[in-house]
Amino acid sequence: RKEVEQDPGPFNVPEGATVAFNCTYSNSASQSFFWYRQDCRKEPKLLMSVYSSGNEDGRFTAQLNRASQYISLLIRDSKLSDSATYLCVVNPSYNFNKFYFGSGTKLNVKP
């Protein structure tokens, strides 16, 4: 079983739409969770960390559900510039940085 699983999409949405991605992880002891964004043929970059209490950054909201072992990313008022692949990342370790990536969810925002 993969450490982290995501729906690959693509999600095709019009500008202004709200879209949500989910990601599940297999290790119940996982400690840290992140969403990264990757543009075509570029390196991944951190979008936001995911905290137990949930967190919001502008149009982006991330939630963690430890009981069901999933994390989510909600994007409100989608922009054309949000078109990218969104990667779910989990660190199952207590004391060092060893990260597992989901395969990514592709988002296409259309005019």
Add this chain to the structure above:
Amino acid sequence: NAGVTQTPKFQVLKTGQSMTLQCAQDMNHEYMSWYRQDPGMGLRLIHYSVGAGITDQGEVPNGYNVSRSTTEDFPLRLLSAAPSQTSVYFCASSGSEETQYFGPGTRLLVL
């Protein structure tokens, strides 16, 4: 700051050839990792290091060697290249805050 640098950007190898992919970071990060990214597979961890002199295997280590003689450098060696190693390779570093910073990637084609 240059962040994370990788060389070369592109490389074509013949089956059986060896080569070293270079990675360097100037952020004094303890942790460094190598990933490969294949279509539909997301990023898979090859090897990682938690500090100078300390390395360990990730999900897909076979056919690759690493060493970490300094904090700054973390080269990845392909001992005898195979077509299955055709991929995009990313190096990343992170500190105590767990945000990973990626290099621009190396595109490798093995014929």
